[in-house]
Amino acid sequence: MVVGNWYAHGVTASKADHAAYIGTNLKAVYARIARAAALAGRPADEIGLVAVSKTFPAADVLAAYQAGQRAFGESYVQEAIAKIETLSGLTEPIEWHFIGPIQSNKTRAIAECFAWVHGVDRLKIAERLSQQRPTSLPPLQLCLQVNVSGESTKAGVIPEEAGALARLVVRLPNVRLRGLMCIPEPTEDVALQRLAFSRLRQLMREIDAQGIGLDTLSMGMTDDLDAAVAEGATLVRVGRAIFGERK
Ligand SMILES: *Cc1c(COP(=O)(O)O)cnc(C)c1O
Numbered sequence: 001m002v003v004g005n006w007y008a009h010g011v012t013a014s015k016a017d018h019a020a021y022i023g024t025n026l027k028a029v030y031a032r033i034a035r036a037a038a039l040a041g042r043p044a045d046e047i048g049l050v051a052v053s054k055t056f057p058a059a060d061v062l063a064a065y066q067a068g069q070r071a072f073g074e075s076y077v078q079e080a081i082a083k084i085e086t087l088s089g090l091t092e093p094i095e096w097h098f099i100g101p102i103q104s105n106k107t108r109a110i111a112e113c114f115a116w117v118h119g120v121d122r123l124k125i126a127e128r129l130s131q132q133r134p135t136s137l138p139p140l141q142l143c144l145q146v147n148v149s150g151e152s153t154k155a156g157v158i159p160e161e162a163g164a165l166a167r168l169v170v171r172l173p174n175v176r177l178r179g180l181m182c183i184p185e186p187t188e189d190v191a192l193q194r195l196a197f198s199r200l201r202q203l204m205r206e207i208d209a210q211g212i213g214l215d216t217l218s219m220g221m222t223d224d225l226d227a228a229v230a231e232g233a234t235l236v237r238v239g240r241a242i243f244g245e246r247k
Helices: 002-039 058-066 077-086 104-113 123-132 159-169 190-209 225-230
Strands: 048-052 071-074 095-098 116-120 140-145 175-181 216-218 235-238
Touching (some): 002 058, 058 077, 071 077, 077 095, 116 123, 140 159, 159 175, 159 190, 190 225, 216 235
Parallel strands (some): 095 116, 116 140, 140 175
């Protein structure tokens, strides 16, 4: 019994330490956003943070939630749904963002369980999400993923076609087009990071000028969020800086 108690005590202490670690990291990310916003002359409160919890357990999401975080991002449908169910009883509900690649056979689950979808790059996917969104829920909020670096990753609509896609998606009934999203090619060169993000900002301005009301630029992750905020990000998606390295 004594051994058992020692063991249980050890587990409890390390869980509390880990929750404190996540809380501290979360504060540091908000401070980083605030500093980048101040440097850009922007109010920090126009930049939202999606805490990317993919691969991390529900306990880690709960730790961030208890530190005040409400928006979380997930990339894998099965894994996400398990967490969404585990965490469904909270007094203030979590706002779940789907940020992964979208397969057509997963659109129903996504339409039923998430508030936002960031990676829409085809009309067919947007149509399915709209058809399958339960009308008892508010419209599903969408961002179109744009391939701003035009390289290796195939995901994302090419910039030249983003406007045409936006004009079609904006007409769908149970979704609400909010803006654009990108995952640029990783680089440590801050000037190159900014160039990619500035392309997305300019593209949003062009599409907006066609009378499609967009207000969201979903861009910036752990390694490039400062550049994204400098270029106008309104939602940054950050995982490792909050939860630690993924295995
Ligand atoms: C994993 C992921 C993130 C978070 O990346 P970090 O480097 O952990 O901050 C953001 N956006 C998308 C689309 C992702 O897949």
